Amino acid sequence: MIIDKIDLVNFKNYETLKLDFHSKINFIFGKNGVGKTNILDAIHYLSFSKSYLKNLDKLNIKYGELFFSIKGNFNINNFNHNVFLGYDHNRGKVIKVDDQICDKFSDHIGKFPIVITSPYDSNLILNFSETRRRFIDILISQIDNIYLNNLIIYKKLLKQRNSLLKNKIINKDDLTIYDEKLSKTSNYIFLKRKEVINILNQKVSYYYSAISNDNEELIDIIYKSQLFDSDLISLLTKNFNKDQILNHTTSGIHRDDIEFNLKNKLFKRNASQGQQKSLILALKFSEFDILNENLKLQPLILIDDLFDKLDESRIKNILSLLNNNFNQIILTDTNDFRVNKLLNDLKINANSIFIKKD
Numbered sequence: 606m607i608i609d610k611i612d613l614v615n616f617k618n619y620e621t622l623k624l625d626f627h628s629k630i631n632f633i634f635g636k637n638g639v640g641k642t643n644i645l646d647a648i649h650y651l652s653f654s655k656s657y658l659k660n661l662d663k664l665n666i667k668y669g670e671l672f673f674s675i676k677g678n679f680n681i682n683n684f685n686h687n688v689f690l691g692y693d694h695n696r697g698k699v700i701k702v703d704d705q706i707c708d709k710f711s712d713h714i715g716k717f718p719i720v721i722t723s724p725y726d727s728n729l730i731l732n733f734s735e736t737r738r739r740f741i742d743i744l745i746s747q748i749d750n751i752y753l754n755n756l757i758i759y760k761k762l763l764k765q766r767n768s769l770l771k772n773k774i775i776n777k778d779d780l781t782i783y784d785e786k787l788s789k790t791s792n793y794i795f796l797k798r799k800e801v802i803n804i805l806n807q808k809v810s811y812y813y814s815a816i817s818n819d820n821e822e823l824i825d826i827i828y829k830s831q832l833f834d835s836d837l838i839s840l841l842t843k844n845f846n847k848d849q850i851l852n853h854t855t856s857g858i859h860r861d862d863i864e865f866n867l868k869n870k871l872f873k874r875n876a877s878q879g880q881q882k883s884l885i886l887a888l889k890f891s892e893f894d895i896l897n898e899n900l901k902l903q904p905l906i907l908i909d910d911l912f913d914k915l916d917e918s919r920i921k922n923i924l925s926l927l928n929n930n931f932n933q934i935i936l937t938d939t940n941d942f943r944v945n946k947l948l949n950d951l952k953i954n955a956n957s958i959f960i961k962k963d
Contacts, residue, residue, distance in 0.1 A: 607933040612676040615667040617643040627956035634941040635960035641937040652719045654710040715747040723909035734862035748899035759790040788837040802828040812887035827864040878914040903932040
C-alpha cells in the first residue's frame with residue numbers, strides 16, 4: 606500500500622497544502638516549527654480517524670477557522686482509494702472512503718494501516734503502563750476487529766463498574782453482571798495480547814541487533830498481567846472491599862504492562878538515549894511485520910525526526926533496513942545536506958519535499 610498524495614485545508618498550521626509522494630522513500634525537510642510533524646499526523650488521521658498526538662479534533666483546526674479537512678489517495682494492489690476526513694464545530698467528524706460514509710470509525714481501522722513513530726515515543730519505555738498498553742492495543746486492533754470491539758466493550762463496562770463503586774451502599778451482588786461481562790471480554794483481550802507480545806518478542810531482537818550492529822544486545826519483552834495468576838471473576842470478588850474504598854476497579858487487563866529488558870536488566874533504567882530510540886524503532890519495524898503478515902498488506906512507515914538521539918552508524922543501519930525491507934516510507938528532518946550525504950554514501954534514492962514557513 607502507498608499514499609500518492611494528500612490535500613490539507615485548515616489543518617493545524619496549514620491553510621492549504623497539497624503534496625505528492627514517491628512510492629518508496631520520501632524525506633520532508635524544513636526548519637523546526639514549519640509543520641513537518643503535522644503532515645505525518647494528517648496521514649495518521651486518515652488511517653485511524655484521530656490524531657497521533659491525542660489532541661481533541663477541535664484543537665487541530667487552524668486558528669480562526671471553523672473546520673479542517675484531509676484528503677488522501679491510497680493505492681492498494683493497483684486500485685486507487687480516496688479517503689476524506691473532515692471536522693467542523695457544528696457537524697462533528699465524518700470519514701468517507703470512495704465517497705461512502707463510514708458509519709463506525711472502529712470499522713475503518715486496519716483498512717489503511719500505518720506504522721508511525723516520533724520523539725514522543727520515548728514515553729513507550731519511560732512512561733506509565735497506559736502508554737505501553739496503548740501501543741499493543743493499536744497494533745492488535747488493526748489486525749483483529751473482534752479484539753477492538755472487546756476492548757471498546759471492556760472500557761465501557763469498566764467505566765460503569767467504577768461509577769457504581771462510588772456508591773457507598775453498593776454490595777457485591779450489584780456488580781455481578783458487570784464482573785461476568787468484564788471477565789468474558791478480558792479473557793479474549795488477555796489471550797490475544799499474550800499471543801502478539803510473544804511474536805513481538807521474537808522479532809524485536811532481530812531488528813534491534815540490525816540497528817545497533819551488536820548481536821549480544823539481547824532484548825526480552827515480558828507481558829505482565831494479573832490474569833496469569835487468577836481468573837478475573839476471582840480477582841474482582843477478592844478485591845471488592847479494596848475497590849469500594851478506592852472507588853475504582855483495581856484488577857483486570859486495564860492494569861496490564863509490558864516490561865523491556867536488555868541483557869536481563871530493566872531497559873528504562875540502564876539504556877542510553879540511543880539505545881532507547883533503537884528499541885522504539887525495532888518495535889515499530891516489528892509492528893510492520895505483524896501487520897503485513899496478518900493483513901497481507903504492507904503498511905506505510907512514518908518516522909518523525911529520524912536523527913534524534915542516534916549516531917551516524919545507527920542511522921546508516923536504519924536507512925539500509927528501510928530501503929531493503931519495507932515499502933513506502935515518509936520521514937522528516939531539518940537538515941537535507943546531512944540526509945543526502947548519508948543517502949549518497951549508501952547509494953539510496955529518495956524523494957525530497959521542502960516545507961517553508963508561510
